[in-house]
Amino acid sequence: MSAPLDVSLALARGGFRLEARFTAPAAGVTAVFGPSGAGKTTLLRAIVGLERARGRVAVGEEVWQDDAAGRIIPVHRRGVGYVAQEPALLEHLTVAGNLRYAARRIRGGRAPEEAARLAGITGLLRRRPHTLSGGERRRAALARALVAARTLLVLDEPFAGLDAPAREALLADLAGLVRALGVPVLLVTHELGEAVRLASHLVYVERGRVLAGGPLPDLLARADLPLARREDAGAVLEAEVAAWDEAEGLTALRAGGLMLHVAGRHGAPGERLRVRVLARDVSLALDPPGRTSILNVLPATVAEVHEDPVGPCVLVALDCGGPRLLARITRRSLRRLGIVPGLRVHAQIKAVAVVAP
Amino acid sequence: MSPDDLQALGTTLRLALASTLVLLVLGTPLAWWLARTRSRLRPAVEALVALPLVLPPTVLGFYLLLLLGEGGPLGPFWARLGGGLAFTFEGLVVASVLYSLPFVAQPLQGAFEAIGERPLEAAATLGAGPVDRFFTVALPLARRGLLTAATLGFAHTVGEFGVVLLVGGSIPGETRVLSIAIYEHVEALDYASAHRVAALLLAFSFAVLAVVYGLRRRR
Numbered sequence: 253m254s255a256p257l258d259v260s261l262a263l264a265r266g267g268f269r270l271e272a273r274f275t276a277p278a279a280g281v282t283a284v285f286g287p288s289g290a291g292k293t294t295l296l297r298a299i300v301g302l303e304r305a306r307g308r309v310a311v312g313e314e315v316w317q318d319d320a321a322g323r324i325i326p327v328h329r330r331g332v333g334y335v336a337q338e339p340a341l342l343e344h345l346t347v348a349g350n351l352r353y354a355a356r357r358i359r360g361g362r363a364p365e366e367a368a369r370l371a372g373i374t375g376l377l378r379r380r381p382h383t384l385s386g387g388e389r390r391r392a393a394l395a396r397a398l399v400a401a402r403t404l405l406v407l408d409e410p411f412a413g414l415d416a417p418a419r420e421a422l423l424a425d426l427a428g429l430v431r432a433l434g435v436p437v438l439l440v441t442h443e444l445g446e447a448v449r450l451a452s453h454l455v456y457v458e459r460g461r462v463l464a465g466g467p468l469p470d471l472l473a474r475a476d477l478p479l480a481r482r483e484d485a486g487a488v489l490e491a492e493v494a495a496w497d498e499a500e501g502l503t504a505l506r507a508g509g510l511m512l513h514v515a516g517r518h519g520a521p522g523e524r525l526r527v528r529v530l531a532r533d534v535s536l537a538l539d540p541p542g543r544t545s546i547l548n549v550l551p552a553t554v555a556e557v558h559e560d561p562v563g564p565c566v567l568v569a570l571d572c573g574g575p576r577l578l579a580r581i582t583r584r585s586l587r588r589l590g591i592v593p594g595l596r597v598h599a600q601i602k603a604v605a606v607v608a609p
Numbered sequence: 610m611s612p613d614d615l616q617a618l619g620t621t622l623r624l625a626l627a628s629t630l631v632l633l634v635l636g637t638p639l640a641w642w643l644a645r646t647r648s649r650l651r652p653a654v655e656a657l658v659a660l661p662l663v664l665p666p667t668v669l670g671f672y673l674l675l676l677l678g679e680g681g682p683l684g685p686f687w688a689r690l691g692g693g694l695a696f697t698f699e700g701l702v703v704a705s706v707l708y709s710l711p712f713v714a715q716p717l718q719g720a721f722e723a724i725g726e727r728p729l730e731a732a733a734t735l736g737a738g739p740v741d742r743f744f745t746v747a748l749p750l751a752r753r754g755l756l757t758a759a760t761l762g763f764a765h766t767v768g769e770f771g772v773v774l775l776v777g778g779s780i781p782g783e784t785r786v787l788s789i790a791i792y793e794h795v796e797a798l799d800y801a802s803a804h805r806v807a808a809l810l811l812a813f814s815f816a817v818l819a820v821v822y823g824l825r826r827r828r
Contacts, residue, residue, distance in 0.1 A: 302730050327733040328741075334734040340727035344749040353745070357736025400735050 256312045257282070257404065257436050261298050263305035270294055270305065274455045274465040278312065281430050281437040283447035283468065285479075286457035292440045293337065295457065296406055299438070300334050301327035311403045311436070331358050333401025337408045339393030341381035347392045348377040351399050360402040364395075370429050371395035387418035394426075401435055408440045423449060444484055448472075448528055448607050473576040475558035475567040480578065485567070486530035487577045488607070493519040502547075505604075508574025513547045518606045526607050531567060533602040534579035538589055540598050548601040552577065554593050557586065570599055577601075610805055613781060614790050617806075621786040624698070625766040628705035632713040632762045633755075635706070640717035640758075641743065659715070661708050666771030673704050673776050696778045701786075704776040705766045712761040720754020721747060757821050764817040768810065 256278035263270040270291045276282035284292050298305035301316065301324075309316040316325045342350050351364035361367075368374045371394045376384065384392060390410060397405060410426065411419045427450055430437050441447050447454060447468065454468040456479060464477055469488045472479060479485060491507035496517055503518045504511060505527060512527065519525050541549060555576065556569040566586050570577045577599055581591075591597070610618070643655060661669060675681040678695035679688060687693035694700030724747060732746045748755065770788040777784030779793065787806055794803035 300734065302733070326738070327730075328736050328738050330734075331736070332734055334731075336727065336731070338727070340731040342728055342731065342746060342750075344746075344752075353732070353737075354735040357741075396735065 257438075258308070258310040259299055261295070261305040261307035261309065263294065263298055263303065265294075268294070268460060270298065270460040272298075272457070272460070272462045274462045276436055276438065276453055276455070276465075278436055279434065280452040281439050281450045282453040282455060283451035284438055284440045284455045284457060285444065285447050286442065288442055290457045291460040292442075292457050293408055294460075296408055296438060296440055299404075300332050300406055301325070301330060302334075314403060328357070330404075331360060331400065331402030333361070333397030333399070333405040335390070335393045335397045335407045335410055337412055339389050341384075341389060341392055341396070343381050345381075346377065347373060347379050347381065347384075347395075350381070350392065350396050351377075354396055354399040358400050358402055361399045362401070364399055367395040367398035370398060370425075372425055387414050387422065390414065390422065398433075401433075404435055405430075405433065405437045406440075407437065409442070410439070411441075411443070411446060426450060444479075444482065445607075448488055448526070469575070473569065473578060475556050475569040475578060480531070480558065480567050481560055481563075483532070484530060485578060485580070486528055486533070487575065488526060488528050489575045491525055491527050493521050493523045493525065495521060508572075510550055510572050510574055512601070512604050514604045514606060515547075528605045528607050529577055529601055530603065530605075531578040531580040534570075534577055535600045535602070536568065536579055536581055536585070536589065536591065537598045537600060541600060544600065546600045546602060548604065550577075550599045550601065552597055552599045554591055554595045554597060556593060557591060559583075570597070572599065610809075611802065613785075614787075614802065614806055616782055617785050617787050617790040618809075620698075620782060620784070621767055621788075624701055624705060624786060625763045627702050628709060628766045629713075629759055629763045631702060631706050632709060633759060636710060636713040636758065636762075637717060637748075637755075640714045641721055641747065643714070643718045644721035659711050662711050666708065666769065667775060669708055670704065670772040670775030673700075673707070673772070677703065677776065695776060696780060696784060698777075698783050701773060701777045701784055704772045705769060708769055708772050709762045709765045712765045713758040716754050716758045716761065717751065720751035720757075723754075724750045753824055756824055760817055760821050764814055768814060 257276040260273045261270065268291065272295050284295065286292055294303060297303040299309055306319050308318045315323060316330055317323065342353060345353060348364065351367060354361065355364050368377060371391045373391045373395050376388055376392060381389065411422060414422065423446065430450060439450060451468050453466065454471045455465040456463045456471060456477060458478060464471055469490060471477065473487045474480060489507040491505040494504040494506045496503050502513045502515060504513055507527065550572050552570040552572045554568055555571045558567040560566060565580050565582050568579045568581060568591060570579060579599060643651060674695055676683055677693050677700045679693040694703060728746050728750060729742050732742045737745060768788065773786055773789060779785045779789045787810055791803050791806045794806065
């Protein structure tokens, strides 16, 4: 498959150096993830063209920047929808005026009416920006970006500063919206949960460098990345609803070759969803646990053991005959059970979270 | 007011209007440049623009008289054009523009700086080129600064005296403005006429400043 978004940029400013190379797929969300101060915003601004970095940026057939060939297309001809961390609406225009501003100048984006509907702001069109709440501003800026996004949509921390209900509502709307969008989406976030919920791809940035990039489930299943040292590290599996057991109130999910049961009803049989199994919720046993309250016990093979240089725990990557799982266990358990790569174990999964329908 | 004073009022208004228009046309791009440039020339240009604030008007008037007159260093140039600008209405406009420039450029520069980069960057991502951004984002967002600048430029031109006296003299219908009229009435000990004109200028200046400060309060 070709890589429709192809980025290779370098920039030095003060003591900060950005050196980023990655590709992202033509459709769907690529989360640019990393700790605060990693240079995520600078990287995005450089891709959009608001920051002058050296290198090359190509989106599909369009080459936006290629310093080796002396080529640079100015921001206003790129057709990129950009929602900054603090969205800058044009304060002298109404919300509708903001959408029309983009529609008059960019051909090939979305119609203002449709964008307003998708972003859920049809009731705000006549308002002035300074009368909007934080969440409403975010949505207005999102609608405006949808009008402008002919080639790429870029969202910089779209949930920052929103209260929990506004955040949840926007997250749900975005999840539905990005699937239908025909252009690649770059989402900057430092919340892994947001990335898991929205993104199919992940680019992990730390100190100005892209440490890894690829399909999100692949990256999260790796034990060697800094990602795995996070408290909320864990595998993300693409699953399909196999059955709904009405009597017991359990949904059976098939993920690769393995079967998982989760409490409550999720989706309809055949529907695809994404589940997250945190490493701290997976424990290991050498013998099949005879009598246990844990629903999901899977036979697995230890693929990799990754030491954490600081903590008392280690990360164990498990092969479950399909997707990989991560388990976080103490160093003492590792020693006592004699866990080494190749060993057959039983993974006891204490919790499975369904993250995206 | 006497017919002479009414004529002076007309000249004053014409001068102020012409100067304000020229000031806005020249001062707006200058202020835009000052607000956004990273050039090392910026402090020098800012100092030049601000000079009329601290110089005695007679200093500016004296040099302008030399530069605009046929006897000065540009004499041959003016001779070829058919006469210098000293003691003409046009010469007064040139002098007023220089003299009132800080009153127009500074509020405009402040207004442009207050906009910040973000709305302009947003407009760029929405497909607006640099010139488009200036007219559809920068100017509308700086509109109150623009209004303040125009009002101050106009009022300050109405109130000038020293520069006008040196560059324009007092030619009725051409360069005799209200401030000169007051001066002449006082010289002639005609305090009643001086009062009428002076009170008019006082009331006008107060009204202008009240409007400017009123605008500043509103959102």
